[in-house]
Amino acid sequence: MPKRPARKSAYHHGDLRNALIQAGTRLLRHVGLDDLSLRRVAKEAKVSPAAPYRHFPDKHALLAAISERGFHSLHARLEAARAASPGDLDASGQAYLAFALAEPETYRLMFTKNVLCEGEPPESLQEAGRQAFQSLVATIAEGQASGRIARRDADQLALGAWALVHGVAMLIIDGALDREPYNQLPPGHLLSACQAIFREGWRTLP
Amino acid sequence: MPKRPARKSAYHHGDLRNALIQAGTRLLRHVGLDDLSLRRVAKEAKVSPAAPYRHFPDKHALLAAISERGFHSLHARLEAARAASPGDLDASGQAYLAFALAEPETYRLMFTKNVLCEGEPPESLQEAGRQAFQSLVATIAEGQASGRIARRDADQLALGAWALVHGVAMLIIDGALDREPYNQLPPGHLLSACQAIFREGWRTLP
DNA sequence: TGTACATCAGTGAACGCGCGTTCACTGATGTAC
DNA sequence: TGTACATCAGTGAACGCGCGTTCACTGATGTAC
DSSP states (O other), X not given: OOSOOSOSOSSSOSOHHHHHHHHHHHHHHHTOGGGOOHHHHHHHTTSOTTGGGGXXXXXXXXXXXXXXXXXXXXXXXXXXXXXXXXXXXXXXXHHHHHHHHHXXXXXXXXXXXXXXXXXXXXXXXXXXXXXXXXXXXXXXXXHHHTTSBOOSOHHHHHHHHHHHHHHHHHHHHTTTTOSTTGGGSOHHHHHHXXXXXXXXXXXXXX | OOSOOSOSOSSSOSOHHHHXXXXXXXXXXHTOGGGOOHHHHHHHTTSOTTGGGGTOSSHHHHHHHHHHHHHHHXXXXXXXXXXXXXXXXXXXXXXXXXXXXXXXXXXXXXXXXXXXXXXXXXXXXXXHHHHHHHHHHHHHHHHHHTTSBOOSOHHHHHHHHHHHHHHHHHHHHTTTTOSTTGGGSOHHHHHHHHHHHHHHOSBOOO
8 A cells, every 4th residue: 555656646656755765876976965945855756846845844854864865875885895805994984985975865864963853863764874973883893803903992993084084085075185196096095094104003013 | 564553443353354354264163164254254353244344355365364374373383393393294294283273163264275266275275284384394394304203205205294284174174074983082082093004104014 | 247435545635834046225544535 | 733635434225136935826646435
C-alpha cells in the first residue's frame, strides 16, 4: 500500500517526500544554501508551494531531512572506505573530504545548526550524525587493534581526526585556501599534508 | 577635518561608518548571522535604513567591513599570545579558539564567503585575513628557530594547525560536540586533546 | 466485478512580513569672502 | 568676526520582491459492500 511507484496520475505524486529531498539536494548543488527556499524546492519538484506541508511540518523539517540524507551518504562513503582499507585513518579522512567537496552545500547545511531546526535537532538527524561518526570511531578501533594506531584515548583520536578533516573541508569550501601557496595543490594533497603531521607529530624528536 | 568626535548634532552622526560596524558586531552577538539585515543594523545604530548607503555601496560591503574588523581582533589576540609565549603553537591555537568562541557569529561570518561578497572579496578583507594567518606562521617560525617545532614544511604545518583549530571551533560553534562524551569537557580541553595528538602523532612508535 | 464513499495528497490564491535598495528631500557643516 | 553658499550625511516614504505559511478547495485513490 505504501511505496507507490513514481509514475502515477501526476495529481497524486506518489513519492513526494523523497522527491522533495532530492529536489532540495539538487538545488543545494546548483543554487546553494543561501538561496534555498521552500518555494524553490517545491517548484523544482514541480509541485505547488503548499504541497510540502503534507510531508513536513515546516521548512526546518525539510532541511533536516535533506541533512539527514546527507549524513547517510557520508556514512556510506566512510563504510566503503573502511571496507576497502580497514583501520586506515587517512583513507577514511580522504573519503570524508571527498564527500564534503562533492556536495559542499549539503555538507555546509549538515553543520549549520540554526538553519536545521530551532531548539533541539530531531532525533533521527542526531542519530544519522552519530552513525557517520561511529564509522570513524570504528576505523580507529581497527587501527588500534592492528597496531597501526597508538593506544591513545579513542574519543580524543576521533575528535582530532574529525576536527582536522572538517577544518580542511570547511576552509576549502569557504574559499579560504584560494591563494598561494595552497591553491597550487589538489584538495586531497592538502589533506594528505595535514594528515602526515597528525600522524607523525610536529615536535622535534629527542 | 575627518575623525569628528562622536557627539555632534545627532543629524550628522560624525562617525557612522564605525558605528555601523560596531552595531553589526553587536547584533551578530545577540541575534546571529542569519537574522542580520542592513535595516536591523541601521536601526541598532539609531539611523534610517538608507543612511548606511552613504558609507557602504551595499550590504555585502558592510558585512565585509565587519568581517575585516573581526580579522583584526583575531590578529591582535594571536599577536598577544605570541608576545606572551613566542613559538608556542598550542598557545596560539588556544588564543585562536578563544576568539572564535567569544564572537562565534562574527567568526562564522568571517568564513562564509558568499555572504561577504559576490565574486572576489575586497582586497582589504583578504589582507586582514592574511595578516591573522601570518601570525600563526610567525609562531611556527619561532618554534622552529628555538628547536621546539620540527623543521617540516612551514606552510604545511601552518595549514594543519589552522585546519585543526578551525575544525574544533566550527564543531563547537555549530553544536556538533553537544553530546557525550565531548560535552563533559570545556572547549579549551577539547582543543588541548587534539593538540596533543597533533604534537605527538597518532602512529605507534617502533 | 461494479459502485458509493471516505480519505487525504495535492492546488492555487491569498496573507502579512521584512528585506535591499532608490529617491527627492533637508538641514548641519566648513569654507570663501 | 559675520554672512552666503556649496557640500554632503542624513531622512522617511516608497518600490517591488520572494518568503513561509494558511486556507478552502479538488479530485485521484483504495476500500466496503
